[in-house]
Amino acid sequence: MESEAFDAVDLGLLHALQVDGRAPFSRIARVLSVSDRTVARRFARLAATGAVRVTGVTDSGRIGGAEWVVRLRVRPHRADELAHALAARPDTAWVTVLSSGAEIVCVFRTAAAESAPLSALARHSDILGVDAQRMVRHLTRRRWSGRTSALDDDQVAALRPAQPVASAPVALGDLDRRMLPRLAADGRIGYPNLAGALGWSESAVRRRLDELRRARVLGFDVEVDAALLGYSFQCVLWLTVAPHHLATVGAALIESPEIAFAGAITGPHNIIAVAVCRDADAVFDYVVDRVGALPGVTRLDTAAVTRYAKRAAPALIPR
CATH class of the missing domain: 3.30.70.920 (Lrp/AsnC effector binding domain/regulation of amino acid metabolism (RAM) domain)
Structure with missing residues (x-):
């Protein structure tokens, strides 16, 4: 997909989804002054080409977890294979290969009392060095401006979901542990499909998802290749x-x-x-x-x- 394929409607859609990843297409359409069908068609095209992906993101701190930034010095010819294996792990949240090809940086999510699996990583024959540091605080609270510059303040306000409420850290139940990975894979999965996959009622799934969002346990992000935006x-x-x-x-x-x-x-x-x-x-x-x-x-x-x-x-x- 070429960068020129992102017209004003596409950029507005990206910004809207960053404000609320689960906003109904009808609401986005009203804000963009286009039809529901246009918004749905544009999103389907962007998603089908891999240009855009909406993901559910869990706040580790809100569920008593921790994040570790891990730098791996690796054999350059094995970097892509190792990155692929790390990406497949359920306890990694971010995996990137750096320009030298000899370093991988990743973020591990663990229980608060645990550390990243350094011993197992250090024993790997293609990993030559390991350094892990605890993430103390996320400093970024806004979205990258390259994908959030299409809408004005009134349009953003019309899309913004209910504000989260302060609460103690949340203990996850069985429904949460099954639902969150599915939302991470597809943040816009419909309630009927989500409920069917989980074996719970649609009303229970809808209610719990809303509770997790309001407790700031669950948020939504838009993955988009920055190169496609120039x-x-x-x-x-x-x-x-x-x-x-x-x-x-x-x-x-x-x-x-x-x-x-x-x-x-x-x-x-x-x-x-x-x-x-x-x-x-x-x-x-x-x-x-x-x-x-x-x-x-x-x-x-x-x-x-x-x-x-x-x-x-x-x-x-x-x-």
């Missing part, structure tokens, strides 16, 4: 920041339109971020002129992303 260069940034500057640097990063994700982690690099830019020149300008100039940044390492094997949802493993 952004051809993505890279991971590892920052070492003086502790008393962490809040300031974090705030500056999350306000940058280039940043798709930023998080505070343990270890010598205490911030990880993902930057999405139009080309290599734009990355250079952003890193040198803006990030490198932030007070408190004492070290900045970058690595271009070669490919994503997994973002947040289960990988689409070829059969």
Whole structure:
């Protein structure tokens, strides 16, 4: 699919789904001033080509879990195979191969009292080194602007779902443990199909999904290849920041339109971020002129992303 295939309706649809991944097509159609059929047809086309995917994303912290950022130094000729295997694991949430081909970065989700499976990884003959750091806090609370710039404030307000409510961490039940993986694979699966697959009533499934959303356990994200939107260069940034500057640097990063994700982690690099830019020149300008100039940044390492094997949802493993 070529980037020019994304017209104003497509971009509006992407933005709408990022506001509410389960918004009915009829509501999106009203906001975009097009027909229901047009919205449904556009989404079906984008989904069929693999250009767009709506995924259900679970907040580990809200269910008493933890996230670990794991850097694997690997044999370059085995990187793709290893990334594929990591993406197939149910405990990984993000897997990417970096430009050297000798490094894979992934995020493991575990119970709070557990760590990433370092021993098993270190024993693998093609993994030459392992480093794991705990994700302390997600800094990014907004969506990457490259896919959320098509709608105005009134349109966003018309789409925004009910606001979440503060609550204690949520204990998951059997229905949740069966439902969440299916929503991760297809965030827009219809209630009748979801209920049928789970063996629960549609009303129970609908009610529990709404409860999980309002408790901030479940959110929805839109996976889209940034290159199709004209952004051809993505890279991971590892920052070492003086502790008393962490809040300031974090705030500056999350306000940058280039940043798709930023998080505070343990270890010598205490911030990880993902930057999405139009080309290599734009990355250079952003890193040198803006990030490198932030007070408190004492070290900045970058690595271009070669490919994503997994973002947040289960990988689409070829059969």
